[in-house]
Amino acid sequence: MKAETSQPIVRSAPRPKLWNDPRFRSVLFQVLAIFCVGGAIWYLVSNTLHNLSVRNISTGFDFLRREAGFAIGESTIDYGPQDTYFRAISVGLLNTLRVAVVGIILATIFGTIIGIARLSSNWLVAKLATFYVETMRNVPLLLQLFFWYAIISEAMPGPRNALHPLPGVFISNRGIKLPALEGGALNWVLGGLFLAIVLIVLLANWAKKRQDQTGQIFPLGRYALAIFVLLPLLAWFVSGERLGLEMPVFKSFNFQGGITVTPEFGALLAGLVIYTSAFIAEVVRSGIQSVNQGQWEAAGSLGLRRPLILRLIVLPQALRVIIPPMTSQYLNITKNSSLAVAIGYPDIVSVVNTTLNQTGQAIEGIMMIMAAFLTVSLSISAFMNWYNKRIALVER
């Protein structure tokens, strides 16, 4: 014993048993996990293939090129029953995107107003906003959709006795009729609007850069408003063509002309906006409340006025808290728009549902729904993550 210890022997620690080696265990567990998951997937797929062959259902996406043969209530592109399933599903996807985009814009505006109203010093306004938020958050969205649909289709009068709150606006159980812009100058005006938005974004970037360098604040709001109004007007003037309002007119049993908001689209949009704006209101409220009161006071002591404090000090800090939960609300609107199938709005779920009832291609159909929603969800999160990074706190 003594002889051994007196002489330092460099000896590696006794090799642990293979089972106790963390590296080996980690590899083993991972191989086992992959094996289990892979095995489960293989089992399900082989069952499915067997079941499909028993039921004589072919797999693959060939059915997309066949004639759909069903009509779709509303579509943004030309579509008829003689078109293919592919085109029908595209119509559904566009309808989903349409309701999601309009819903996101309206819910953001509406929710922000309600959220600020909840913080109002006016007792009545704050209580009304709280009542709204608590009621709408705690009733299922699907139920709200049914409710609005019932209001439009049961409680509204027929087209002959349509409600007529404003000139050119008719509300009946066939939906809402609004006056439409028409005339040769329409495309010019829209082009002008688009150009105006691009110009405003460029101007805003330039103004921010200049402010960072020189500290001078550019009165962006005024210029942006001027560009936004003047450019389309200029385009109209340059085109020299006519621009007018096309009023809906009641002619034998139904309305002619104007824009129609169908009961399905109206109910879906109303439901989505009202439900989600209650959640967005809470997001906005907690975001604003997360900014320390000291920030307001410090900014005030620098001599800034209240609107400037809000814009330059409070909002940039609140946005950092607001953006991540806001993103998930946007994703929720998009995903919840799939409830359209329950009230008959032809969104992608409803069109694919019809398709798979006709063709029996359940797996392909559901895969397409999932792929479409995953693509949209991932795009929205990617955009919001990019925006979030841009406004995030730059730390040392």
Add this chain to the structure above:
Amino acid sequence: MQNTIHSTPNMGLDAKIIIGLRDRFFSSIGNSILTVLSVWLLLMAIPALFDWGFTRASFYANNAQECRAAGGACWAFIGEKYRFILFGTYPFEQQWRPLVAMLLFVAMLILSTWRRLWNISLLALWTVGLATAAILMWGGIFGLTYVENSNWGGLPVTLLLATFAIALSFPIGVVLALGRRSKMPAIKSICVVYIELIRGVPLISLLFMASLMLPLFLPEGLTIDKLLRALIAMVLFAAAYVAETVRGGLQAIPKGQFEGAESLGLSYWQQMRLIILPQALKIVIPPLVGIFISMFKDTSLVVIIGIFDLTLAAKSALADANWQGFGVEAYVFISLIYFTFCFSMSRYSQALERRLSVGQKR
């Protein structure tokens, strides 16, 4: 601004009230406009709603014509149909059974809010309670007639789906959350793919999958009950959300806790079970109640695949040819039920958050 008088202690009561009112409602032009607008809104809405819901409403009409003649809400329709809406097609004489089962559920939910029971006794309570509820619903023993679950309907189905969805998804969610934080790349990526895939698609697509694709997944001859298939979809869906919530709790645990547990020589599962999870789960109880509320609301989606829950029961009640066109009344009625459950749970979660955060605040 200099002329503004604020209420001071030595003022008379009348002056105090008037100035207090002015400060609250008319402190500036903008504020005054808001007050006037809100009062106008209330004056427009409340009398009209009162008129519809009470003054012109029919509480005891014999048929739909009498209701329509009155012109207001037709609460007689609810009086006629409430048992169908609450219990669906459950045999009429036996409907005391789902009623008792439902009360049992509510009692268990209320008992679960009692923190002294937050230990093994809660598990025992739920096991006994659920077994009793199952016996009541199915019957077949103790002299109760057997009722197939395709005849279940209404509120018991909604409660059942919500409770089981959250209870069964909880362990899966915890495992997924641990997997997502794992250092093993294969396990981590399996969990990440599962969580992100599920969170990226709507619940409806999973319900469709359960009702249309699940029968294809199974070996020939094996079928699963429709209600159970919907439940599987909801469990898979809720698990992803539970996982993300629990992950938030795990991330909030300081690194020292992990290192301390490791230095005691505890194995991975001992560390998690004894040190990490008790702390992490405590933090996430309020958001978990939030998930429970949203699952409770989401149970209404099973309407789309034809499960007879509260919402579909109300819709079916509307299909009666003798009582058509009272959708608004039916939806207001079941909205009140959903609201009662969701609102009380969200109030509970807020109170819990305040109480649990006591130890965290410094």
